[in-house]
Amino acid sequence: MGKVYIGCGAGFSGDRFDAAVPVVETLATCEGDRFLIFEVLAERTLAIAQRLRLNDPDAGYSPYLDHYIAPILQAAKQHKIRIVSNLGAANPVGAAKRIHAIAEELGVEDLKIAVVLGDDLLQVYSADAIRELPTMEGISLGDQEIIAANVYLGARAIADALALDVDIVLVGRTTDAALTLGPLIHVHNWAADDWDRLAQGTIAGHLLECGGQVTGAYFADPGFKDVPNLAEVGFPIAEIDADGGLVIGKAAQTGGLVSRATVTEQILYEMHDPANYLTPDVTLDVTGVRLQDIGPDRVRLTGARGKPPPATLKVTVSVDGGWLGEGEITYAGPNALARAELAASVIRRRSQILGIQEPLRVDIIGAGAVHDNDMSAKRRHKVLAGDGEYRVRAALRSMDQKTAQQISDEVQSLYCSGPAAGAGVRQYVSRQIRTASVLIDPENVLPHVRVERVMP
Amino acid sequence: MTMIEVPLHAVAHGRAGDKGNRCNISVIAYNPDLYPLLLAQATAARVLKIFSFRGASDVRRYALPHLGALNFVIDDVLEGGVNGSLNLDGHGKALSFLLLAELTVRVPRAELPEGSPYLL
Numbered sequence: 139m140g141k142v143y144i145g146c147g148a149g150f151s152g153d154r155f156d157a158a159v160p161v162v163e164t165l166a167t168c169e170g171d172r173f174l175i176f177e178v179l180a181e182r183t184l185a186i187a188q189r190l191r192l193n194d195p196d197a198g199y200s201p202y203l204d205h206y207i208a209p210i211l212q213a214a215k216q217h218k219i220r221i222v223s224n225l226g227a228a229n230p231v232g233a234a235k236r237i238h239a240i241a242e243e244l245g246v247e248d249l250k251i252a253v254v255l256g257d258d259l260l261q262v263y264s265a266d267a268i269r270e271l272p273t274m275e276g277i278s279l280g281d282q283e284i285i286a287a288n289v290y291l292g293a294r295a296i297a298d299a300l301a302l303d304v305d306i307v308l309v310g311r312t313t314d315a316a317l318t319l320g321p322l323i324h325v326h327n328w329a330a331d332d333w334d335r336l337a338q339g340t341i342a343g344h345l346l347e348c349g350g351q352v353t354g355a356y357f358a359d360p361g362f363k364d365v366p367n368l369a370e371v372g373f374p375i376a377e378i379d380a381d382g383g384l385v386i387g388k389a390a391q392t393g394g395l396v397s398r399a400t401v402t403e404q405i406l407y408e409m410h411d412p413a414n415y416l417t418p419d420v421t422l423d424v425t426g427v428r429l430q431d432i433g434p435d436r437v438r439l440t441g442a443r444g445k446p447p448p449a450t451l452k453v454t455v456s457v458d459g460g461w462l463g464e465g466e467i468t469y470a471g472p473n474a475l476a477r478a479e480l481a482a483s484v485i486r487r488r489s490q491i492l493g494i495q496e497p498l499r500v501d502i503i504g505a506g507a508v509h510d511n512d513m514s515a516k517r518r519h520k521v522l523a524g525d526g527e528y529r530v531r532a533a534l535r536s537m538d539q540k541t542a543q544q545i546s547d548e549v550q551s552l553y554c555s556g557p558a559a560g561a562g563v564r565q566y567v568s569r570q571i572r573t574a575s576v577l578i579d580p581e582n583v584l585p586h587v588r589v590e591r592v593m594p
Numbered sequence: 595m596t597m598i599e600v601p602l603h604a605v606a607h608g609r610a611g612d613k614g615n616r617c618n619i620s621v622i623a624y625n626p627d628l629y630p631l632l633l634a635q636a637t638a639a640r641v642l643k644i645f646s647f648r649g650a651s652d653v654r655r656y657a658l659p660h661l662g663a664l665n666f667v668i669d670d671v672l673e674g675g676v677n678g679s680l681n682l683d684g685h686g687k688a689l690s691f692l693l694l695a696e697l698t699v700r701v702p703r704a705e706l707p708e709g710s711p712y713l714l
């Protein structure tokens with residue numbers, strides 16, 4: 139059996155829209171089965187998609203679908219590069235129909251698409267039943283409306299969908315690594331208990347799923363970790379043989395870097411116990427992983443080990459998180475820090491006068507905001523330059539949109555009613571979603587999972 | 595051998611990721627030979643002390659000798675995480691560089707590359 143080549147075209151919802159183009163050009167030159175994945179579904183992205191679908195039954199797939207698919211659809215079909223993606227979000231069938239429409243606009247003929255359905259727990263459980271499940275975070279879901287509850291499906295369903303002999307597989311919620319492992323199971327026919335090969339396929343997926351994060355993006359630190367041509371960073375392509383042999387590379391003639399350092403950072407990204415990374419397909423152990431530089435921008439990974447997966451499946455439950463209100467204003471030049479401190483104290487006092495009860499955070503950006511805590515403990519112990527540029531930022535969360543808007547407006551009012559020369563106000567008031575995780579018995583969900591073709 | 599005390603950033607790199615109110619930060623030695631030294635000095639207790647001002651309640655450290663890396667898992671450090679944090683960086687993405695700045699290690703002076711700002 140030959141090699142499988144899997145490239146990644148997006149690592150999050152909003153990732154660079156043209157990154158997949160060089161990936162497809164490179165895949166077109168590879169001998170073997172070729173796949174392109176797009177991973178665009180964060181926990182909150184799905185809840186937002188679910189809300190869109192409630193308003194419009196045809197909506198609810200990724201709002202960026204056209205941006206990712208249109209530039210590469212023709213070339214992918216022509217070179218038999220199959221696409222596997224969670225662009226389906228809350229409506230994989232809707233996404234498939236939209237891609238058929240794009241295909242017609244572009245003159246791409248005979249496009250075959252399948253979807254994986256059954257990740258939506260609200261189709262199986264009542265909202266009340268979901269609210270009663272204990273959350274892993276130990277928080278209560280209360281009596282709030284459940285916006286979305288989706289099960290992390292594994293790679294088997296994607297392999298089943300590929301078996302329908304299609305060009306594209308669209309899913310809603312699966313593990314990110316399943317987008318890669320599914321094609322590998324389909325081509326290499328790995329058994330459900332072939333733990334070590336499944337582990338190699340899962341680590342391949344873990345490395346691909348964040349796009350450029352394994353090829354020098356989210357990595358560059360000038361003078362310490364230099365990365366060539368970050369503006370055209372090449373997205374990753376993994377080569378995986380039937381034994382699980384894995385090489386990570388990237389699209390040809392692009393910027394970026396694949397090295398042991400870039401790969402090591404991404405192996406441990408969002409990983410807790412490295413001997414027990416839980417997925418529905420396999421429990422991955424990376425403690426024996428070794429990396430070898432085998433050429434320019436090519437790293438071989440060996441030694442991932444697998445164990446049986448946990449007995450439960452993880453579900454992300456999303457509920458209304460109210461509103462986040464923010465406002466920012468800048469002070470620059472002589473004595474800017476003192477003017478910023480004064481602005482911060484004015485905002486705090488105004489919030490008292492207005493009777494706002496919600497916790498308020500006021501940062502001074504330039505004085506260590508993101509590294510500080512809610513009380514600015516670090517700033518108060520620092521010796522900072524009095525002159526310079528400092529940006530005051532106020533933020534609070536409220537279930538009441540008006541309160542969120544109020545604090546943002548208080549920052550705006552500092553233009554004329556605050557310290558001297560306040561400048562560059564920006565206001566943000568955004569709707570929030572709160573998520574929690576629950577565990578369920580696969581027997582309650584897997585019988586509802588199905589794959590089907592979607593016709594134009 | 596002349597030893598020098600430097601922030602981790604002089605000899606190691608890392609990346610932070612979030613899951614709920616928990617953050618993990620990898621620490622990877624540029625030179626794998628320095629790994630034993632990081633293992634000896636970059637302890638979970640020191641990391642907990644650095645993050646306690648943000649409410650961190652526990653730190654577990656996992657060792658990956660083949661990768662020359664340590665993985666720190668820090669509980670309750672994200673002030674609620676993306677669900678509830680008022681921090682501009684609710685994910686704690688920038689916390690890797692807080693650790694690299696505040697955790698110091700004693701290393702042979704010769705380990706620092708020529709022209710390193712940490713030699714000044």
